[in-house]
Amino acid sequence: MPISRPNFLELCDELVEQDEKVFEALYRRLGVSVDWKQHYATIDERSRRVSQRAFLRNVQRGEAYSQEAPTLWDIDFRTAVAQAEMEDRERPAAYHKIPFQKADGSGSIDIDTTRPELLAACVSLVAHPDDERFQPHFGTKVIVPLYGQEVEIRAHELAQPDKGTGIAMICTFGDTTDVTWWRELNLEMRAIIGRDGRLLPDAQHDVDPEAYALIAGKYPNQAQRAVVEQLTEQGILIGEPRPLQHPVKFYERGDRPLEIVTSRQWYIRNGGRNADLRADLVARGTEMHWHPGHMQHRYDNWVEGLNGDWLVSRQRFFGVPVPIWYRLDAAGEPIYDEPLLPSEDLLPIDPSTDVPNGFTADQRDQPNGFAGDPDILDTWATSSLTPQIAGHWEEGDGLFERVFPYDMRPQGHDIIRTWLFSTITRSHHEHGVAPWSHAALSGWILDPDRKKMSKSKGNVVTPMDLFDQYGTDAVRYWSASGRPGVDTAYSEDQMKVGRKLANKLLNVTKFVLTFPEADASIPLADAVTDPVDLSMLAKLDEVITEATAGFEAFDYARALDRTESFFWWFCDNYVELVKGRAYNSRGPEAANSALRALREALGSVQRLFAPMIPFATEEAWSWWNTTSVHAVSWPAPSALTGDATLIDPVIDTLAHVRRAKTEAKQSQKAAVESLVVTAPAALHAAVIAGDGDLRDAGSIATLTIVEGAEFSCTITLAPPD
């Protein structure tokens, strides 16, 4: 059923609206804290306006241009494809050895080709200029088998002497090297493949029409069979075809090899044809910090390896229209050199329905009238403007001036060559700066076998089910434990660990809050007096410092790791150690020191964990605060005078006691008749400081300290009841 572009866009908008709701629900569930009033869709009105405005500016400054040129073309999608969307795939092929008779009758020259079906498109033979085997032949002519056209033998450095027979045929066009040769050697055009992927119905000039009729209208692979059959029947083909594997260019979403057809397309200059611009864009990359740093190499390699400008027009329906019309001459042919541009205040426009200034609708597609550009801009041509779209560039509200250049672009490393590079290119052209100061590249989520997840493999896991099963915090915990830029294997085991962590946080909070609230009017430094408590807070200070440094270096995994290690130590050792004192075993002042320290640590830990496990921390925080944990300030070190290492021998002693009970298969509650700690004199003060807590935690009747070079404990358990 035919449908107009506006109607099609309308249907797309409806679908987008539905999908947006699904995604918003997902992101809200994930706990992403963004301003939901600030959303946009890649194709909504503002995005179209910004995209068209930026493109028109590029056109006016000469950074965008249209050109009739050989273009990589997907015959199924019926559209041109940009360099960034191509990939090489190994495909079986076969060398066919074919002799070309010299035009002067002085013998023949053998060539090897994987595409004999393109003999009818042959425009030259080429060998390396230093190749002595062919030097005598340069400038002479040969006759193409079957089709009879005469072509000249040329020299070019890209010809590889060790490939095939060392001399290749140039066709318009078999591959991208053909395009280079064609351009640099100023060869004629003898194209035979059409946009539908079939061989054109009529033979090109100089090509024998009868021979060509046998392959006209066929797909290349069908034509190849026909040509090989002919070559064999006529005894031309030398030997059997020799199979080989070689890389063939595909559209990354396509199923059939790309062909090269000539068409008019829009390009944006990206340095692919200009070394100065290329150097400028590489320099933009050095203006930002890369996380991790080695990702910058990928950017540099990509920019330095570009071999053409950025093809931005696409022959598709859904997208931002190229905002251009063309005047038609008396014969109804477009005058491409003088495109008609809309004024910016009319944007966004659709040239298929809107009429350029000075024309009327009935002049559309009429001689001396106008025609709209039928193409759309590639999705990356709009995505490359996300800073401008999100920041309301030239939308009159002043937001852009406040947010641009941005602090950070977070994205996957697989789209450095597309999203990241194209964004830098547009920002360079439009604003003359790098669009942000930090690029944070995340790795991929791999399946448990460390394979990349993809729809085609069917190994994709969607998050919503995992949120239901393990809780959002658990999924976030797992994902935050993958270091920046490093691929992370999907692991439900890690999610279980995250679930345990969230649960532990809730429980320890509940426990600490069962104790009466200490008098908060007394400064922390005056209330926390016990060296054991001060030591714990000193350790916490180190953790806060390290976690903060981790975040500042974009290493959230490190921040999580340090916080988590401290937290489990805190629960299993510190809390167990001071529990008795908190229960008032040694009087209110001693208890108060522990209670203040416990709450201080809890408050910091909840804030340190808040970015990773936002829901459990918010819940736990709400039990004893009226604010949101996500709105309060980041924890700062307490800067008290504690010695972070003082508590270590105390915990070590407790571990010895626990081990003794475990080895005796006794409960940890079992009574200890006597504990003798042998320790170097330097550790005595620490053990003495922990004496009371140790007695409580270990149910120890008598604790004696003696001097000795090696730390050891002698434990006598009380006889069981």
Place this chain on the structure above:
RNA sequence: GGGCGCAUAGCUCAGUUGGCUAGAGCGCUGGCUUUACAUGCCAGAUGUCGGGGGUUCGAGUCCCUCUGUGCCCA
């Protein structure tokens, strides 16, 4: 073929300018009904730090080389 990574316990990984006996979690084994938590607690076993060479008083860490593996590009 070029570029960039990775290789540490059965598994997933940490190990920041080289520095005591290489760590964690999971898993495994054994024990503990302990008044925040059995979604818990205590303890235990497991390593040629991929191979080789070099620098150094000292190398998982730095250099060279080889092997394996992954990504990007041609």
